Amino acid sequence: MTMPLGRVLRNGTVVVLAVLWLVPTWLLVVNALVPAGDYSGSPHWLPGHVGLFGNMSQAWDKANLGPAFGNSALYATVSAVAAVVVATGAAFATVIMPVKRRVLWFWVIYSGTLLPLQVFIRPLFVSYARSSLYDTQIGLVLIYTAIAVPFAFFVMRNYALTLPREVVEAARMDGASWWRVFWQIHVPLTRSAMIAVFVFQFVAVWNDLMFGITLTTSRNIRPVMAALADLQGNYSNVGPPVVLAGALLVSVPTLVLFVSAQRYFVSSLKIHQ
Template identity: 45%
Template sequence: MSDTIRKSLLVLLGLIWLAPVYLIIVNAAKTQPQYAATSPWQATGFDGLFENVAAAWTRGDLSGAFTSTIIYSVVAPTLAVLIGAAAGFAIVALRLKHGFVWFVIIFCSTVFPIQMLLMPLFLWYADWDLYDTRWGLILVYAVTSVSFAAFVMRNFFTGIAHQVFEAAVVDGASSWRIFWRIYLPLARPALVALFILQATGVWNDLLLGLTLTKSEDIRPLMASLAALTGNYGGSTAPVLLAGGVIVSIPTVLLFLATQRAFSRGLSLGQF
């Protein structure tokens, strides 16, 4: 395949990938009469963009949800990445007895879809007063992210020669010190890439947010955005699309700000 054909194919795939983004922005910028009278593909300017953004922000009470979602997207992935790294370190560096069995047990939690766990999870949260609390959502987000984090970090740590651990032990370093001062710094690119993936997943969550929360200041952004379509939301399509633009901007900025570190983490071949 020649370079011209390859580049043309990549451009075509890029345009297909960006088509939904174009549709969201174009229609979020329309007034309701413009949206009803024109094709979704037709751009009509930005007459209604700021009005729609303001309406989505106020009707959906996105300010409180925005703060809560930032907390969830920072705290839960951080806990998951650290716990997953600790599990990978124990299995690979500490040569944990039956380490592969423990790894399989941890990773097997991904076999069951989260939909199967919603009812028992809801009942357990209600019994333990975790329903509609920020700590409850942080806990479930962290737990559901640990298995993938452990999988990635276990694979990464297998690429570090065990002699590094042995040399540190000979020098008198404890296992805890080796983990924090040697293994985690070596795994920084993988940790950053993993954190970005997990934070994006938490940010875009809808199912757990709808199931385990009800308060406007506790539920995450996607659940608040979904409330705009309810019986009491009654928002028009341009307003809903403007809300989609609002909640998408932080993840785009995150990728733009960390794209170099993210690319380095992916280039390690561990994902």
């Protein structure tokens, strides 16, 4: 049988996109395997001697990644949990509860995603310096939570729109308060979406570099990506294989989290029946 032209084009596009993604990933992994002392300055396309763990050890020590891992775990976990709680409550209020001007409230909250984050750098830097929040853990937690809420609200609101209203109406007719409806009905029904949002926001905060290098200076406060950027600053001293090995090392937590929560992430993308 002859494959339809449309299917051929679609499959070909998928293959090309896969190759475009896999090539830099392959180069990253292969060159991270090269022992730092054996690197000649040209990228390796095929694996040779394996020095990955030695490179990771150098990256861990020279970039002081231990405290940075702990900082990023704190920032990403607290900010993602706070954003999920706030977004779930806001979605419940604007979709389930009989509030006025629902569309207006949606745009007020969602508008936080419409501007590039770079426009907030200068006012944040000035306000943080004046309020003693600069170079503090609480300062980073606050900004990470604030930037995570709008998109989290967007996802939770759209998911809440697919929930059966009859369940809520029946609970209200039986005398259940809005607080009870939220915790005993709404939260269980939206658990998969909440986990998916948590994973997405955790990864986003973990991978942030801009706020990490702008709002902090101390090595015991900086997140892991800012610490990795310091390693990049010592590029000529440690060599590209060490930098690439460090990049692989800091990506492990997000990879493990995504794989462990994959079924929740996928199920939240499906239309609720």
